[in-house]
Amino acid sequence: xxxxxxxxxxxxxxxxxxxxxxxxxxxxxxxxxxxxxxxxxxxxxxxxxxxxxxxxxxxxxxxxxxxxxxxxxxxxxxxxxxxxxxxxxxxxxxxxxxxxxxxxxxxxxxxxxxxxxxxxxxxxxxxxxxxxxxxxxxxxxxxxxxxxxxxxxxxxxxxxxxxxxxxxxxxxxxxxxxxxxxxxxxxxxxxxxxxxxxxxxxxxxxxxxxx
Amino acid sequence: xxxxxxxxxxxxxxxxxxxxxxxxxxxxxxxxxxxxxxxxxxxxxxxxxxxxxxxxxxxxxxxxxxxxxxxxxxxxxxxxxxxxxxxxxxxxxxxxxxxxxxxxxxxxxxxxxxxxxxxxxxxxxxxxxxxxxxxxxxxxxxxxxxxxxxxxxxxxxxxxxxxxxxxxxxxxxxxxxxxxxxxxxxxxxxxxxxxxxxxxxxxxxxxxxxxxxxxxxxxxxxxxxxxxxxxx
Numbered sequence: 001x002x003x004x005x006x007x008x009x010x011x012x013x014x015x016x017x018x019x020x021x022x023x024x025x026x027x028x029x030x031x032x033x034x035x036x037x038x039x040x041x042x043x044x045x046x047x048x049x050x051x052x053x054x055x056x057x058x059x060x061x062x063x064x065x066x067x068x069x070x071x072x073x074x075x076x077x078x079x080x081x082x083x084x085x086x087x088x089x090x091x092x093x094x095x096x097x098x099x100x101x102x103x104x105x106x107x108x109x110x111x112x113x114x115x116x117x118x119x120x121x122x123x124x125x126x127x128x129x130x131x132x133x134x135x136x137x138x139x140x141x142x143x144x145x146x147x148x149x150x151x152x153x154x155x156x157x158x159x160x161x162x163x164x165x166x167x168x169x170x171x172x173x174x175x176x177x178x179x180x181x182x183x184x185x186x187x188x189x190x191x192x193x194x195x196x197x198x199x200x201x202x203x204x205x206x207x208x209x210x211x
Numbered sequence: 212x213x214x215x216x217x218x219x220x221x222x223x224x225x226x227x228x229x230x231x232x233x234x235x236x237x238x239x240x241x242x243x244x245x246x247x248x249x250x251x252x253x254x255x256x257x258x259x260x261x262x263x264x265x266x267x268x269x270x271x272x273x274x275x276x277x278x279x280x281x282x283x284x285x286x287x288x289x290x291x292x293x294x295x296x297x298x299x300x301x302x303x304x305x306x307x308x309x310x311x312x313x314x315x316x317x318x319x320x321x322x323x324x325x326x327x328x329x330x331x332x333x334x335x336x337x338x339x340x341x342x343x344x345x346x347x348x349x350x351x352x353x354x355x356x357x358x359x360x361x362x363x364x365x366x367x368x369x370x371x372x373x374x375x376x377x378x379x380x381x382x383x384x385x386x387x388x389x390x391x392x393x394x395x396x397x398x399x400x401x402x403x404x405x406x407x408x409x410x411x412x413x414x415x416x417x418x419x420x421x422x423x424x425x426x427x428x429x430x431x432x433x434x435x436x437x438x439x440x441x442x443x
Contacts, residue, residue, distance in 0.1 A: 015252070059337070060337060103340045
């Protein structure tokens with residue numbers, strides 16, 4: 001097994017260039033991409049999450065770690081695909097209809113990409129029918145819906161209803177988040193998961209997919 | 212642009228509000244607690260964004276000042292068809308006049324933010340987003356400073372209160388945009404009651420007897436979202 005410590009350190013430090021270089025070295029030394037994820041990336045991102053929870057890291061540190069990880073995935077994903085390995089999951093994400101706030105959604109998308117998910121970002125002001133067509137087109141396993149306004153939160157329910165009416169609801173997990181969104185609200189609108197912040201999104205998505 | 216509503220006592224438009232953009236405050240906007248240091252790569256990104264933004268940011272704002280015609284703990288009436296409802300009536304108690312204002316960090320800021328996200332640079336996008344929020348907030352603070360010139364002897368300003376929180380439903384944006392010509396500073400109200408440019412702030416500031424109006428504290432103290440990233 002190649003030494004993955006340099007790659008892990010680079011992820012922890014948010015050093016994207018260093019992480020990519022270390023990953024290339026590991027590959028050249030014969031590392032298996034799947035093992036690189038299991039033995040290097042996942043533990044490093046777990047440590048990033050732990051440091052966030054303990055108040056040692058803040059959201060920007062999460063982001064740069066995710067950015068470093070995303071760079072590695074871009075490198076190894078084609079090799080993983082050749083071996084038949086799939087991404088952690090396919091996610092369609094967007095800010096609900098009527099809402100233009102994208103920072104929370106963008107952070108979650110970046111974290112999910114760093115967590116090895118294939119993310120399709122639908123942007124802001126996303127109508128329920130657009131969610132439905134994206135789920136079909138991308139064969140998504142998870143839908144992430146974001147809202148910052150109490151007035152646009154009901155659109156989460158509309159999107160979930162649209163998935164149900166399209167016959168897609170049983171095949172996809174829906175996670176919701178945003179400043180005014182709560183666990184209780186998530187349950188009320190029929191979502192499967194709720195993320196309190198961007199840091200928790202990867203864990204929620206993995207849990208929903210039984211990973 | 213013609214507005215339908217009561218006649219204001221006065222209107223001012225500030226085409227450029229010179230605001231301070233301090234690194235320490237920006238770090239608070241990015242979620243760092245007081246005294247915490249960002250890692251070098253983040254600190255470099257913050258310094259670079261501040262440098263670029265200082266030359267390009269042009270916050271602006273406008274207000275219209277109205278007499279308060281009637282007030283209860285749950286209503287604030289500025290005209291026959293201009294009644295705000297909710298806790299705002301109590302928050303602005305004893306205010307004899309109310310400034311209805313709109314401020315914005317400006318479209319230049321939004322262009323920078325969008326370009327960063329479009330380029331896939333999440334860190335830069337986040338930093339610029341925080342800078343935009345800070346720019347809009349600082350513009351509102353500057354506008355409040357200018358408003359002090361309208362105070363009579365023994366009067367003080369209240370904090371600013373905005374629709375969407377602070378005891379006002381976001382739908383009351385429509386009334387705010389009827390009472391002040393936000394178009395004069397390039398701000399548009401969307402059907403969702405959001406503003407365009409997104410990094411804009413609207414709201415009410417009361418003017419009244421210093422010993423009777425609420426003058427201290429943050430509107431965030433009234434908000435139940437204790438974990439909100441934007442809490443001040």
